[in-house]
Amino acid sequence: MKFPGQRKSKHYFPVKNRDPLLAQMTQQPQRFPTYITGIDQTLVDIEAKVGDELLERYALPKGNSTLIDDEKAHALYSELKTNKLVSDEFAGGTIGNTVHNYSILADDRSVLFGVMSNNIEVGSYAYRYLCNTSSKVDLNYLQPVDGPIGRCFTLISECGERTFAISKGAMDKLTPEYIDKDIVQGASALILTAYLMRASDGDQITDAALKAIEYAKEAEVPVVLTLGTRFLIEEDPSWWKSFIKDNVTILAMNEDEGEALTGFSDPLLASEAALELCDLVLTTAGPLGLYMAGYTEDSEKRETSHTLLPGMIPEFNRYEFSRPKLKAACDTPIKVYAHISPYMGGPEKIRNTNGAGDGALAALLHDLASNTFHKANVPGSSKHKRDGLCYSSFSQVCKYANRVAYEVLAQHSPRLSRGLPEREDSLEEAYWER
């Protein structure tokens, strides 16, 4: 497990770690293995820049992720190929991206539950999926299926908006028997997407996800849900609210999904409302940066040294130096909020916004898993006298998530090809010499 490392308010990222607690850890001969698990629809993203006219012709609502039948998928693929519009083909899937990015950042194991084609030809989509997934993502628990994995046509409009058309293939064929109870219960977190709840035609991936949730809850493993697309949530916000309240520890969403869930277009108010349903919320807000909302124990709150920020909740970031906790682990829970603007104002050239939110979530998960790792390996640390959900403060996690999102924006693929630099070029030498 590589640790998230040292961070600074405006710029940031890893440096040599001089934490005396970590020094203790290096003396431990036996390391406790840490990993996260996720369930996804195994998908390859087929990316193309298209005009709005094409979206209308194929009846694809802009910004949505729509399931399409084989006939439509064939016609769309042929049209994109004939007109040489396909720019890239990457392994995708919102949870596949997240666990891959987690493994790259943590340089550690994650386990993916899903399906994989039984017969794989060199060059096929299944082959590409495997080639584009970090070797630290354990794929040994995938369920073999007859038929292809899914394809996600990622159609990028002139304005940068992404519209997904999903040709599902066998991606929803995962069955509950393939969810390994011990693996789920031994993990630092279970990561799910709202997309898993829309299986149809007798496909069982929804049941598989519910089984995994049951196992996770039994062992008090945090359940993390990312909302996917606002269109899905808009269909029945009340159902999603009670689903989150009953099952979810950490919720990740963007501002549109937050509005669909809570009715608040302001991302801070949406985060606050979502916090009534779970323990920790990560809300990404595109060029506005990102917000976190969560709980801490009143007696453990820590005041920020940053500027107090205006917003719909005045000076909302006052206690952003506190560490997130489960609400149930607090005697007197208080709500804590944090915000950060895009790292360095965003990359000079945004190559692709696909997966930026997944990247931010991967950073949060890395911090959370670092906490489990540290707790297991340095149980006597004062850090673990009272149970925290994350290793770092709200403020630090924001910085880290923001930095990772930046990295995803600056590259073509939604999946990181390497970890973050050990030393940021943007930081003056004196910072690293401290």
Ligand SMILES: Nc1ncnc2c1ncn2[C@@H]1O[C@H](COP(=O)(O)OP(=O)(O)O)[C@@H](O)[C@H]1O
């Ligand atoms: N146009 C942008 N300029 C600068 N940063 C951005 C921009 N779009 C996204 N980001 C960064 O990426 C993060 C995630 O992006 P967002 O578009 O909100 O996620 P999602 O892909 O889930 O919709 C943001 O919180 C922000 O840090």
Ligand SMILES: Nc1nc2c(ncn2[C@@H]2O[C@H](COP(=O)(O)O)[C@@H](O)[C@H]2O)c(=O)[nH]1
């Ligand atoms: N598992 C699923 N993943 C999907 C679906 N539709 C789109 N996607 C994936 O989302 C990411 C982009 O994530 P974001 O954070 O930028 O919104 C992309 O790689 C797609 O593969 C779906 O129905 N199921």
